[in-house]
Amino acid sequence: MDRALPLADIREIQVTDVVAVLTLDRETADDYPGDVATAHDPLTPAGATPTTTHRGWGAFTSHGQLVAMTFADIAQDVTETDFTVVDRGWRHRGLGSAVKAACLLALSDEGHVDFRTGGSSDNPASIAANRAVGYELDEEWLSYAPGDRPGDQRA
Numbered sequence: 001m002d003r004a005l006p007l008a009d010i011r012e013i014q015v016t017d018v019v020a021v022l023t024l025d026r027e028t029a030d031d032y033p034g035d036v037a038t039a040h041d042p043l044t045p046a047g048a049t050p051t052t053t054h055r056g057w058g059a060f061t062s063h064g065q066l067v068a069m070t071f072a073d074i075a076q077d078v079t080e081t082d083f084t085v086v087d088r089g090w091r092h093r094g095l096g097s098a099v100k101a102a103c104l105l106a107l108s109d110e111g112h113v114d115f116r117t118g119g120s121s122d123n124p125a126s127i128a129a130n131r132a133v134g135y136e137l138d139e140e141w142l143s144y145a146p147g148d149r150p151g152d153q154r155a
């Protein structure tokens with residue numbers, strides 16, 4: 001978080017930020033590695049609008065540009081990260097970890113205790129950001145796809 005603070009203002013995303021959320025989402029739509037278990041569908045205006053159970057934290061530059069964001073779904077028993085993304089030009093500078101940390105800190109302060117998140121094994125930045133804010137790996141999912149049958153000679 002300390003690394004990110006000189007770069008951007010980290011704060012909760014408001015309803016008035018919806019256009020910025022949709023813009024960053026659109027610009028990064030092709031950037032999610034992995035398969036069905038970690039896929040991210042493009043946001044609709046409704047999906048980009050924070051509610052009491054779908055809240056987001058973002059990093060805003062001094063010019064007010066949203067360059068990183070994370071959204072979490074808050075249920076009674078557990079809070080689950082929906083997605084986290086950073087503008088391509090701002091990656092690897094601590095902002096992904098910072099918005100995740102801001103989300104965890106704010107919701108912990110409000111009394112939430114159980115948090116879950118996901119990350120594809122072919123997405124080292126995502127796995128590292130999760131570790132950086134304290135998540136522990138407790139389960140792994142495998143994605144299967146149809147393949148050639150044994151003995152099938154086709155290339």
Ligand SMILES: CC(C)(COP(=O)(O)OP(=O)(O)OC[C@H]1O[C@@H](n2cnc3c(N)ncnc32)[C@H](O)[C@@H]1OP(=O)(O)O)[C@@H](O)C(=O)NCCC(=O)NCCS
Nearest residue numbers: 084085086091092093094095096097124125126128129132
């Ligand atoms: C995943 C993502 C959000 C990480 O954001 P970021 O701001 O680049 O990450 P940070 O700078 O906070 O770095 C977090 C950790 O990842 C490491 N990291 C960052 N980029 C990395 C890379 N390309 N390869 C390996 N490690 C990387 C950092 O060293 C850091 O580790 P550390 O805390 O041990 O030093 C960003 O890469 C992104 O937007 N990717 C596309 C969308 C996506 O895949 N989202 C995740 C699934 S929802």
